[in-house]
Structures are given as C-alpha cells and as structure tokens.
Amino acid sequence: MFEENTLKRKLRDGKPVIGIWNTLASPLLTEVMAHAGLDFQIIDLEHGPFILDQIHTHVSACERIPSCTPVVRVPVQDEWMILQAMDQGAHGVVVPHVSDRESAQRIALSTKYHPVGNRGFTPFSKAGGFNNKSTEVYVNTVNSEALTIVIVESKEGLDKLDEIVEVEGIDIIYFGAYDLSQALGHPGEVRHPDVIQAIKKGVDIVKSHGKFSGGFVPQSKDDVEWLLELGMKFITYEVDSSIMHTHIRNLKEWFDKVS
Numbered sequence: 001m002f003e004e005n006t007l008k009r010k011l012r013d014g015k016p017v018i019g020i021w022n023t024l025a026s027p028l029l030t031e032v033m034a035h036a037g038l039d040f041q042i043i044d045l046e047h048g049p050f051i052l053d054q055i056h057t058h059v060s061a062c063e064r065i066p067s068c069t070p071v072v073r074v075p076v077q078d079e080w081m082i083l084q085a086m087d088q089g090a091h092g093v094v095v096p097h098v099s100d101r102e103s104a105q106r107i108a109l110s111t112k113y114h115p116v117g118n119r120g121f122t123p124f125s126k127a128g129g130f131n132n133k134s135t136e137v138y139v140n141t142v143n144s145e146a147l148t149i150v151i152v153e154s155k156e157g158l159d160k161l162d163e164i165v166e167v168e169g170i171d172i173i174y175f176g177a178y179d180l181s182q183a184l185g186h187p188g189e190v191r192h193p194d195v196i197q198a199i200k201k202g203v204d205i206v207k208s209h210g211k212f213s214g215g216f217v218p219q220s221k222d223d224v225e226w227l228l229e230l231g232m233k234f235i236t237y238e239v240d241s242s243i244m245h246t247h248i249r250n251l252k253e254w255f256d257k258v259s
Contacts, residue, residue, distance in 0.1 A: 001129035001138060005091050005145040007040045007069035008171065011212050016228060018235040019069075020243075021217070022058065023048035029240060031061040034068035041068060042094055042236065045085070046075035052084055056126050059089035071147060077103060082110045083119060089126040092147025094174065099156040101163040108148055108169030116143045117169070147171050149214075149234075152202065153179035161202050165209045172234050173206045175199045175215030190216060203231040 010017050019040035022030055025048050033041060043050065043058045050058075055072060062070035072085035073094035085093050095107045109117040119142075123132040127142070148169055152161060153176030165173060177190040177199065186192040199215055206213040214234030218224045219242070224235055 001127060001141070002063070002089075002091055002145065003141060005069060005147055006067055007071075007091065008145060008147050010039060011171075011233060016233045016235060018224070018237050020237055021047075021239040024240050024244075025050045025054075025058075027054075027057040027061045030058045031064060033240065034062045034065040038068050041070055043070060043072045043090070045081075046073050046096065052081075055085060055090065056088040059091075059126070063089070069147070071149065077107060079106070079110045079120075082107070086111060086119065086142075086146065087122065087125040087127050091145070092149060092171075094149040094151065096151045096153065096176070098150035098152055098164060099154050100160050101167060104150055104164045104167040104170055107150060108167055111146045111148045112143045112169060113139045149174055151176050153183070155180075155183045158183075158198055158202060161205050165206050165211055170211065172212045172214060173202070174234065174236075175202055175213065177216045200230055207231055 007017055017039035019038050019042060020033060021044050022041045023044045030041060041062055043055060059070045062068045069091045071092040071094055072090040074081045074085055077095055082093050093111060098104050098107065110119055111117060113119050113121055122128060123135045123138060124130055128138050149172040150164065150170055151174045152158060152164065157164065164170065177195065178188065180198065181187055181190050181192060181195045184194050184198060186195055189195065203213045212233045214232050214236055216227060217236060217238065218227055219238050224237060227235055
C-alpha cells in the first residue's frame, strides 16, 4: 500500500516528470527502467501483451524504487478494469477516448472511494495491504493520492475540453496526437501546424485550470525540450520496445561498417 504518490507530489511542486510507455510485459525490464531513474512507467494494458492478473508484478517492480510511480493504461472505460488495475496496486490509471464531462466524471469516480467516488471496496488486496486493520488510512490515501489521467483524442474531446478539465479528480489530460491528427484531417502528421495549434490551445486550457498535460511520444532530447516549451509537464518519452530496437539496430549498422 503506497502512502504518497511521488509522481503527484512532483507535479504539485511544479516539477516536470518523465516516464515511458511499458509495452513488453517483462517485470525485469520494468525493474531495470525503474532503477534507471524514470519518474513513472505507464503499464500499457491496451497495446502490450500483459496478462491482467500479472499487473501486480510490474507494480511491485516499480515500487522497489520508490521514485518510480506505476500507472496502468486500461484499454476501455470499463469500471471493472479500472478496479482491477487499482486493486493490484497501480498508483493511477490512464483511460482512453474521453470526449465529454460525463465520461470524465465516471472515470474519476471509479478511482476513488466513498464519499469522493464509488470504487468497489475491499482492503484485502495488494492496494489495501492485504488486511483490514487500517482501512480509514487506506481510504484517505487513495482519495487524496490516486492519479487519474484521461486521454483526449477526438475533435469532440477538444471541443469539450473546458468541461472535461473541470471535473474534480481528473489530474492529467493526455493529448493523443496521432488520433487527433486524423480527427483534424491530417492522418499521421502530428507536427502539422493545425495539430500543434489545437494541442497547444488545449495545453493552455489545462494549465489555466491548474492541472497538467502530456502528449506525443518524444524520441529525442530535442523533442522533450519542445514539449516542455509547449507547456507540458507529463513527458512520456519513447516506448521500451522502440528504445531497445533503435539502440541495437544502430549498433549493428555501425558494426557492419567497421567490421
């Protein structure tokens, strides 16, 4: 049972944070990336070959390094799946395809306990410490520290961003650049001026409400600096599989030239 969400504290203190999309479903790799100093990892249940009942192993791998916060991206807005991720110890969830106030409210309520939310309750879980001796402390911790991240990736979501960001309990708005590029008529062109302008406007709206934003998948230090200049604080650097592939490919190409 976590006592403080270190990722949330860093953001509250005004610090930008950097993490990664974890898609390879290897607990050892999760632990390696935590040891490397990342602020967070998104355990990607939507695109990675994760088995739902093994999410806890990745949470534990992150928690061995207290500075690395484990959050889980669920593939759909189903409350039972959010409950599973949270009960297995995730410090927060990332939920896709949020396009209006109603969906944002359902998600926010699903991550918190009464009287703040309506998450199904059991203390006999990894999240609850496997016992019912300190349920009041556990409930208060979850209601104040659990992190709720929603992905806006449609024209409707952009149009209703003002009402989405107003929902109490939503901490971070993540802009899905690839889906938005398609919605705005420029499929795959995430650096198209129309896409950048729309996301920049969204970042400003989120910031004006005292909340935080992220988006894109930066693959270089220059990309990261650009996102910081754009006003994003929640930086999702690269994908674990891509980093491994790129590093090994570059090494092999170099080796073929010199050998």
